[in-house]
Amino acid sequence: MTLTIDEMAAFCKRKAIVFPSCEIYGSMSGFFDLGPYGVEIANNIKQSWWKFFVLDREDVVGIDGSAVNSKILWEASGHVQNFADIMVHCTKCKEKYRADVLVEDVLKLHTEGMNAEQLDAQIRKNNIKCTKCDSVLGAAAPFNMMFETYAGIKSPESLCYLRPETAQLIFANFRLVYDSARMKLPFGIAQIGKAFRNEIAPRNFLFRAREFEQMEIEYFIHPDMESECPCINEVIHDTLNIFSEAHQKNSAKPESMSVKEILLKKVMLPWHAYWMCMMLRWFTSLGAKSERFRCRQHVKEELSHYAKDTWDLEYEFPFGWKELQGMANRRDFDLKQHMQFSGKDLCLFDEKKKEKFIPYVVCEPSQGVGRAMLVFLFDAYEYDHKRENVVLKLSPKLAPFKAAVFPLLSNRPELVEKARQVFDSLKASLRVFFDDSGSIGRRYARQDEIGTPFCITVDFQTLQDGTVTVRNRDSTVQERILAIDLKSKLLKGLV
Ligand code: ATP
Numbered sequence: 001m002t003l004t005i006d007e008m009a010a011f012c013k014r015k016a017i018v019f020p021s022c023e024i025y026g027s028m029s030g031f032f033d034l035g036p037y038g039v040e041i042a043n044n045i046k047q048s049w050w051k052f053f054v055l056d057r058e059d060v061v062g063i064d065g066s067a068v069n070s071k072i073l074w075e076a077s078g079h080v081q082n083f084a085d086i087m088v089h090c091t092k093c094k095e096k097y098r099a100d101v102l103v104e105d106v107l108k109l110h111t112e113g114m115n116a117e118q119l120d121a122q123i124r125k126n127n128i129k130c131t132k133c134d135s136v137l138g139a140a141a142p143f144n145m146m147f148e149t150y151a152g153i154k155s156p157e158s159l160c161y162l163r164p165e166t167a168q169l170i171f172a173n174f175r176l177v178y179d180s181a182r183m184k185l186p187f188g189i190a191q192i193g194k195a196f197r198n199e200i201a202p203r204n205f206l207f208r209a210r211e212f213e214q215m216e217i218e219y220f221i222h223p224d225m226e227s228e229c230p231c232i233n234e235v236i237h238d239t240l241n242i243f244s245e246a247h248q249k250n251s252a253k254p255e256s257m258s259v260k261e262i263l264l265k266k267v268m269l270p271w272h273a274y275w276m277c278m279m280l281r282w283f284t285s286l287g288a289k290s291e292r293f294r295c296r297q298h299v300k301e302e303l304s305h306y307a308k309d310t311w312d313l314e315y316e317f318p319f320g321w322k323e324l325q326g327m328a329n330r331r332d333f334d335l336k337q338h339m340q341f342s343g344k345d346l347c348l349f350d351e352k353k354k355e356k357f358i359p360y361v362v363c364e365p366s367q368g369v370g371r372a373m374l375v376f377l378f379d380a381y382e383y384d385h386k387r388e389n390v391v392l393k394l395s396p397k398l399a400p401f402k403a404a405v406f407p408l409l410s411n412r413p414e415l416v417e418k419a420r421q422v423f424d425s426l427k428a429s430l431r432v433f434f435d436d437s438g439s440i441g442r443r444y445a446r447q448d449e450i451g452t453p454f455c456i457t458v459d460f461q462t463l464q465d466g467t468v469t470v471r472n473r474d475s476t477v478q479e480r481i482l483a484i485d486l487k488s489k490l491l492k493g494l495v
Contacts, residue, residue: 030202030210040400060188065169076341084142090130113301162196188219206370213369229270235277241294287395306333325367332358392451408459410436419458
C-alpha cells in the first residue's frame with residue numbers, strides 16, 4: 001500500500017466522498033461530513049452489513065436506540081467512572097496528547113494497562129517534551145471522553161450524555177426485545193448508529209473521530225453454552241491469521257491457522273472463532289484483501305475489567321496494524337449492572353433446571369463504519385499509470401453508482417435523447433449517473449475515480465441496431481449489448 005492516510009483524506013475530499021465538517025467556518029478536528037458519493041458508499045456498507053448479519057440470519061434482530069441517554073445508564077455501564085483516556089498537555093502551547101500514544105510513539109514501548117501515574121513516570125524519567133514546541137508537559141491525568149448535554153433546562157438533574165457506544169442501549173433493551181420479538185437463546189441484537197467520543201487527539205482521518213457510527217452485535221447465550229457453539233461447523237475450514245497473547249509475549253509472528261486447529265489448540269473459544277470468521281467473510285465478500293487482516297488477542301494487562309477474553313480484528317493500515325473491530329466476551333457484566341441500577345429483573349428462566357439465570361454475552365462484534373470504509377477504500381484504490389487516473393476498484397455492491405450512461409457526443413440531440421431513454425430505463429432499479437460533458441475519456445476517468453463498475457455509451461450504431469457499448473471499469477474491455485438487455489444483465493452482475 002503506497003497511499004498514506006493523509007493522501008487518502010485528500011483523495012476523499014477531492015472526490016466528494018468525505019470532507020472535514022463545516023469547513024467554511026474552520027472545521028473542528030474529529031468531525032467529518034460525507035459528500036454525495038461518500039454517503040452512498042457508507043449507506044451501502046451499512047445495508048450490506050445489516051443484510052449479512054441481521055436479515056439473512058434467524059438468530060439476530062435489530063434495534064435503533066436513542067443517541068442521548070440519561071446519566072444513570074452510563075453510571076450503570078461504568079462509563080461515568082471509567083471511560084477515560086490519560087491526557088497530558090503542553091504547559092506552554094497547550095497542545096494535548098493521549099499520554100499512552102505519546103509514550104508509545106516516542107519510546108516505542110507497549111503501554112497497555114498503564115495508569116496515569118505510570119505514564120507520568122515514563123514521561124518524567126525519559127524527559128518527554130511537547131513534540132510541537134519542545135516545552136515541558138503537565139501532569140498526566142484521566143480525561144472522561146463522554147460528551148455532556150442537557151435534556152431541558154440546564155441543571156445537574158437534567159445532565160445526560162451523548163452515547164459513547166451503541167452497546168448499552170442493547171443491554172438496556174434486552175428483556176423487551178427478548179419478550180416482544182419472541183427470541184430464544186442463543187440470539188443476537190444488532191444495532192447501527194452514531195456514537196460520540198471526545199477523543200483527546202483525533203487523528204488519522206476517519207480512523208479516530210469524535211463522532212462516528214458503530215455497527216454492533218451483542219450475542220447472548222445460556223452460560224452453560226460458553227464453550228459450545230452450535231454453528232461452528234459452518235466455518236470449520238476457514239482460516240484466521242492468529243496473533244495470540246502467547247505470540248505477542250514470545251515476540252512471535254502471527255500464524256495462519258484453520259478453525260479446526262484453533263479449537264484443538266484451545267486458542268480461542270468456538271464462539272469467538274465463529275464470529276471472527278463471519279466478520280472476515282463479510283469484509284472479503286465485499287472485496288477487502290484477507291492478507292491485511294489479523295486477529296489479535298488482548299494481553300492480560302489491557303483486558304477491560306468486564307471482559308473474560310477479547311480479540312480484535314486488526315487491519316494493516318498505512319500507519320500500522322490497528323483495531324478495526326473489537327470482540328469482547330463480556331459474560332453477564334452488563335446485564336448484572338443494569339439489574340442493579342434499574343432494579344428491574346433481566347433474568348431468564350431455565351425450564352430444565354427450574355432456575356433463573358443471567359444470560360452471557362459471549363461475543364460482541366463491534367466496529368466503526370468509518371474504519372470499515374477506510375478498509376474498502378484502501379483495498380480498492382489503484383493508480384493506473386496507463387489510464388493516468390485513479391481506479392477505485394470497489395465492490396459493485398459498495399460503489400455509489402452501479403453504472404454511468406453517456407451519449408458519445410453531447411452536441412448530437414439524437415444521441416443525447418437516446419442516452420436519456422437508456423438512463424430512464426435503468427434509474428428505477430439501479431443507481432445510475434448521466435454524464436454528457438467533456439470527452440469520453442474524461443467521462444470514463446471521472447467514473448473510474450468514484451468506482452462506477454460499468455460505463456454505457458450510446459453511439460450512432462445504437463440508433464441503428466439498439467446496441468450500446470458497456471465498458472468494464474477494471475479491465476476497460478468493452479462489450480456491445482442490446483440496450484433492452486442492460487437492466488437484467490447489470491442486475492445479475494451487481495446485486
Ligand atoms: P481504540 O482502542 O482504537 O480507541 P476502542 O477499543 O476504544 O478503540 P471500542 O470501544 O471497542 O473501541 O469500539 C468498537 C469499535 O468502534 C472500534 O473497533 C472502532 O471500529 C470503532 N471506534 C471506536 N472509537 C472510534 C473513533 N474514535 N473513531 C472511529 N471509530 C471508532
